[in-house]
Amino acid sequence: xxxxxxxxxxxxxxxxxxxxxxxxxxxxxxxxxxxxxxxxxxxxxxxxxxxxxxxxxxxxxxxxxxxxxxxxxxxxxxxxxxxxxxxxxxxxxxxxxxxxxxxxxxxxxxxxxxxxxxxxxxxxxxxxxxxxxxxxxxxxxxxxxxxxxxxxxxxxxxxxxxxxxxxxxxxxxxxxxxxxxxxxxxxxxxxxxxxxxxxxxxxxxxxxxxxxxxxxxxxxxxxxxxxxxxxxxxxxxxxxxxxxxxxxxxxxxxxxxxxxxxxxxxxxxxxxxxxxxxxxxxxxxxxxxxxxxxxxxxxxxxxxxxxxxxxxxxxxxxxxxxxxxxxxxxxxxxxxxxxxxxxxxxxxxxxxxxxxxxxxxxxxxxxxxxxxxxxxxxxxxxxxxxxxxxxxxxxxxxxxxxxxxxxxxxxxxxxxxxxxxxxxxxxxxxxxxxxxxxxxxxxxxxxxxxxxxxxxxxxxxxxxxxxxxxxxxxxxxxxxxxxxxxxxxxxxxxxxxxxxxxxxxxxxxxxxxxxxxxxxxxxxxxxxxxxxxxxxxxxxxxxxxxxxxxxxxxxxxxxxxxxxxxxxxxxxxxxxxxxxxx
Ligand code: ADP
Ligand code: MG
Numbered sequence: 001x002x003x004x005x006x007x008x009x010x011x012x013x014x015x016x017x018x019x020x021x022x023x024x025x026x027x028x029x030x031x032x033x034x035x036x037x038x039x040x041x042x043x044x045x046x047x048x049x050x051x052x053x054x055x056x057x058x059x060x061x062x063x064x065x066x067x068x069x070x071x072x073x074x075x076x077x078x079x080x081x082x083x084x085x086x087x088x089x090x091x092x093x094x095x096x097x098x099x100x101x102x103x104x105x106x107x108x109x110x111x112x113x114x115x116x117x118x119x120x121x122x123x124x125x126x127x128x129x130x131x132x133x134x135x136x137x138x139x140x141x142x143x144x145x146x147x148x149x150x151x152x153x154x155x156x157x158x159x160x161x162x163x164x165x166x167x168x169x170x171x172x173x174x175x176x177x178x179x180x181x182x183x184x185x186x187x188x189x190x191x192x193x194x195x196x197x198x199x200x201x202x203x204x205x206x207x208x209x210x211x212x213x214x215x216x217x218x219x220x221x222x223x224x225x226x227x228x229x230x231x232x233x234x235x236x237x238x239x240x241x242x243x244x245x246x247x248x249x250x251x252x253x254x255x256x257x258x259x260x261x262x263x264x265x266x267x268x269x270x271x272x273x274x275x276x277x278x279x280x281x282x283x284x285x286x287x288x289x290x291x292x293x294x295x296x297x298x299x300x301x302x303x304x305x306x307x308x309x310x311x312x313x314x315x316x317x318x319x320x321x322x323x324x325x326x327x328x329x330x331x332x333x334x335x336x337x338x339x340x341x342x343x344x345x346x347x348x349x350x351x352x353x354x355x356x357x358x359x360x361x362x363x364x365x366x367x368x369x370x371x372x373x374x375x376x377x378x379x380x381x382x383x384x385x386x387x388x389x390x391x392x393x394x395x396x397x398x399x400x401x402x403x404x405x406x407x408x409x410x411x412x413x414x415x416x417x418x419x420x421x422x423x424x425x426x427x428x429x430x431x432x433x434x435x436x437x438x439x440x441x442x443x444x445x446x447x448x449x450x451x452x453x454x455x456x457x458x459x460x461x462x463x464x465x466x467x468x469x470x471x472x473x474x475x476x477x478x479x480x481x482x483x484x485x486x487x488x489x490x491x492x493x494x495x496x497x498x499x500x501x502x503x504x505x506x507x508x509x510x511x512x513x514x515x516x517x518x519x520x521x522x523x524x525x526x527x528x529x530x531x532x533x534x535x536x537x538x539x540x541x542x543x544x545x546x547x548x549x550x551x552x553x554x555x556x557x558x559x560x561x562x563x564x565x566x567x568x569x570x571x572x573x574x575x576x577x578x579x580x581x582x
Contacts, residue, residue, distance in 0.1 A: 024051025
């Protein structure tokens with residue numbers, strides 16, 4: 001007997017379903033796309049238990065007749081294309097005719113639908129791909145799809161799903177993306193009865209940004225609109241005054257379809273070149289309108305991957321489009337109050353070092369003798385009675401990034417951020433181990449908005465964060481209140497940096513899949529935010545303190561918590577060799 005058998009219809013259906021329906025969010029995506037294709041102007045999504053229990057999508061689109069409703073969940077049935085030629089000029093989001101069939105194969109599906117022309121609607125129930133019931137029903141024009149018990153008949157698949165809150169995060173992510181693109185559609189998303197997103201129809205994308213991300217961000221967005229030949233790029237992008245630690249806030253569409261495309265990410269990075277520090281990303285939402293025949297969307301069943309026939313042209317229009325809009329804005333780099341003070345302090349000190357007499361002279365004429373004497377005392381105190389004994393003599397700071405010091409045997413180049421990060425890391429580690437973290441209540445608690453897909457993730461972390469002295473409460477909507485933070489952070493980080501900290505935290509791999517991140521990971525993130533930045537001008541006193549603490553407080557002064565060096569030594573011998581002195 002041969003070994004090959006023909007697979008049963010049931011097995012084939014489940015295999016095919018797996019390609020389209022990976023998780024609850026894929027169901028939501030397919031259902032939203034169908035509602036959009038059906039010209040809906042309101043799409044309400046109600047989710048129970050992360051979508052594993054139930055997903056309900058209600059739209060006010062064109063609806064289906066009874067015949068169409070019965071065909072809709074069969075495989076390869078579509079109203080959107082007819083011939084092979086149509087495949088090369090696709091204008092709808094769907095066309096493969098397999099989404100509803102795939103969903104029906106792995107869930108208990110109910111379709112309730114009515115066209116405007118008909119008086120009475122149709123209700124269809126399908127379980128595991130098998131039609132169970134068809135009956136007339138009174139309902140409004142439009143379509144309601146209810147998907148219950150996803151993967152009830154594919155237990156293996158169910159096992160691979162993450163926690164309900166993680167799965168819901170993915171759903172919120174999808175709804176966010178579509179509500180940015182379809183301005184004329186009112187999107188609403190609830191989870192277990194709680195309203196998570198409400199994004200009414202509006203005229204401008206910036207309004208949508210304020211519905212989803214909050215006003216703070218919306219106020220810092222500018223419009224992008226660039227046309228070239230048959231291409232157009234439009235959307236919004238953030239001023240360089242705000243930025244994010246991850247690419248999570250870059251959302252790109254091509255002809256109204258969400259895509260994750262490396263070429264587009266590179267073009268956006270390039271547009272912000274030198275405008276944002278390395279490792280920082282903008283908030284960008286753009287749509288590329290391109291003749292359908294110049295792009296191939298039929299690469300993968302989920303349609304998330306695409307291929308441009310002329311990638312260079314697309315790259316350039318995205319890059320130039322964004323960059324031109326940015327440069328047109330007045331992008332005065334804003335120096336913060338803190339930086340200004342540091343610069344002033346440093347200049348005063350340089351004057352003191354260069355010519356103490358000059359200070360005496362000028363101050364005599366301006367302020368009188370008394371003051372001058374005080375000044376001289378100050379000068380003596382700072383310059384000649386260092387509080388921190390260090391093994392090295394500090395020569396100065398280079399590029400506001402490196403401290404240069406010597407012990408007459410070597411020159412030491414210290415990375416100020418890496419060194420301070422090591423110090424803060426060990427200080428905080430110690431506080432944490434000894435259970436005596438100094439936490440400081442904020443006089444004015446920070447209200448922070450997080451992206452809707454991150455709400456549940458952050459809620460899961462709140463108790464854990466308290467053990468690190470970070471006290472955050474859920475406020476409602478997508479807002480959280482930061483009440484206290486470790487003193488160590490408070491001394492250095494601005495409100496924006498604390499926001500960044502939370503953003504970065506929510507992008508950790510562990511957090512994304514619903515696990516608690518490792519203690520060390522949190523401590524090193526706290527250390528990073530509590531450390532003096534590269535680019536910050538430092539007074540002599542501050543530099544001395546860093547070097548003093550690096551050697552007196554840390555067990556390992558020579559690398560930062562990420563393993564990068566903090567200090568580089570150039571030996572005298574090496575200098576001799578370099579200058580060809582033997
Ligand atoms: P596709 O979208 O690729 O055509 P689907 O399996 O997603 O395939 O849907 C099959 C058909 O069912 C669609 O072509 C459309 O005619 C109909 N349909 C699905 N959802 C809706 C809806 N919300 N409103 C109206 N018609 C719908
Ligand atoms: Mg579809």
